[in-house]
Amino acid sequence: MTDGKVNTLAALQELIEVVAKLRSPDGGCPWDLAQTPETLIPYVIEEAYEVVDAIKSKETEAIKEELGDLLLQVVLQTQIASESGQFALAEVAQGISQKLIRRHPHVFGDVSVASVDEVRQNWEQIKAAEKGESSPNNQKLSAKLSRYGRTLPPLMAAMKISQKAAAVGFEWENIDGVWDKFHEELGEFQQALAEETPERQQAELGDLLFAILQLARWYNLDPSAALQGTNQRFVQRLEKMEAVSDRPLSDYSLDELETLWQQAKAQIAKEL
Structure with a gap:
């Protein structure tokens, strides 16, 4: 040792x-x-x-x-x-x-805990005390959500923010409301692309992405895993295309590339 x-x-x-x-x-x-x-x-x-x-x-x-x-x-x-x-x-x-x-008084001190949840609660209370904050249960919601926005990757932060907001009742009554919000944001994004400044277009794109994440949350889907899967499938299809190509892909026409893409897509589907 x-x-x-x-x-x-x-x-x-x-x-x-x-x-x-x-x-x-x-x-x-x-x-x-x-x-x-x-x-x-x-x-x-x-x-x-x-x-x-x-x-x-x-x-x-x-x-x-x-x-x-x-x-x-x-x-x-x-x-x-x-x-x-x-x-x-x-x-x-x-x-x-x-x-x-x-933060582990149950290991290095004389505190007793009965569950993992108690360990987590103690951790958050000690953390809040260290930072001079009120108990996590008494913190303003905006303060908690602001921290997620600063410290987490955007997709993860958006899901955390929406989950915490929904937990206190800031939520749609049913999935129809979520779909309505998605279509509303899609329309505003399209209008911004046609009429607004790049800054407004960026803002509306963010709103649209946030609406899509709400759909993912309601359907219990993981947006990060979903996008990662799409990235992987895209690369796999390009690999299949390059495997049957006799020249660089940049030398093919758009119609030829589409044909190769569909062939690769079908081949991968058969392999699953």
């Missing part, structure tokens, strides 16, 4: 030193030196999604590699912060350890 801990600490220290060298003005990497916390945001998001994809694949090597890429983002962010005296990796690790201890 001791050797394992030493190896882990040594490996982490090596990573810290490698990243510090990459950021060193004396012989470091120009790309790494040019990065800021803000420019690295897309990579943090991308690496997190790639970890999720690897976990779903259940491939051990892929999971290990992608977790490493995500860990790099943590170390790189803390390296940049340490260069301006903000904080270091040790403070980040210590901070999360202390938070886990505080």
